[in-house]
Amino acid sequence: GAGVSQTPSNKVTEKGKYVELRCDPISGHTALYWYRQSLGQGPEFLIYFQGTGAADDSGLPNDRFFAVRPEGSVSTLKIQRTERGDSAVYLCASSLSPGQETQYFGPGTRLLVL
Amino acid sequence: AQTVTQSQPEMSVQEAETVTLSCTYDTSENNYYLFWYKQPPSRQMILVIRQEAYKQQNATENRFSVNFQKAAKSFSLKISDSQLGDTAMYFCAFMNKGGAQKLVFGQGTRLTINP
Incomplete structure (x- = not known):
């Protein structure tokens, strides 16, 4: 099945800007x-x-x-x-449920702030 | 707080040789998991092997095995018959079984397999 996906793969922005990583x-x-x-x-x-809460x-x-x-x-x-x-590279991971110990990682988003 | 230490920043071996990567950790907890992840240049963190602290038997996955010494808080990874595709960064990681589910990583070891 499909793994964890992250977008964008790379993001270049300027100091002071706002960014969203998915x-x-x-x-x-x-x-x-x-x-x-x-x-x-x-x-x-x-x-x-x-779930939905941090x-x-x-x-x-x-x-x-x-x-x-x-x-x-x-x-x-x-x-x-x-x-x-x-x-930095921002990595996302998911696991089946809390206590299910294996986390599966996405490929990450490389963020560069100029 | 838990800490994980990998004392070998870089290692290099010839193809088909056996290599051992070191990892030590510090915790006051008794129930936890330990992991080795591989990170090739693609950046994807790939699980290599995991060990549950309450299990005395060392985990094995094909060419990969661990030497888990709970009292010494040591968790080394042995790669047998190394292959060119094993070239990557290797990270040791700790996770407490209860409470926060976060992984605590070491600084990594860059492993190069030479032809």
């Missing part, structure tokens, strides 16, 4: 995760959704970052007033 999880997966991977580093947790948003770095999942499927990560330090 994630389509595997069909039927109720848990969805966002991670950020800076160059040369391992991914770092941002936020976790169970169960854990402790990894969001500041209030410029926000994510939604209004219908419990597709999720959008929103970044306001982008800064050069936001440049």
Whole structure:
């Protein structure tokens, strides 16, 4: 079946602009995760959704970052007033349910803020 | 808070050789999962193998096996008969079984298989 998909694959924006990154999880997966991977580093947790609600948003770095999942499927990560330090690969993952330990990752969105 | 450490930034071996990647972690929890993920240049994180902490038997998936030492908090990955397609970044990751479902990753090891 189809895996996790993310759009766009690459995004170039200017400092101060607003961006939206989209994630389509595997069909039927109720848990969805966002991670950020800076160059040369391992991914770092941002936020976790169970259904429509954010169960854990402790990894969001500041209030410029926000994510939604209004219908419990597709999720959008929103970044306001982008800064050069936001440049990274943003990874999305999904799992069948909480406690189903395997997370399946999408190919990521590479964000470059000029 | 949990931490995961991979002490080998880069490794390189010849095709068909066996290679072992190291990982240590720190946690006060007793029930958790450990994972090895592979990330090729395509950026897609691919699950290689997973281990449940309560299971004493080391996990094995074809050419990939782990050496899980719970008391030492060590979780190394052994790749046997390495292939050119094994060239990638490898990340060790920890997840607590209860509470937050987030993965905590190490810094990664860049593995190159030479022909």
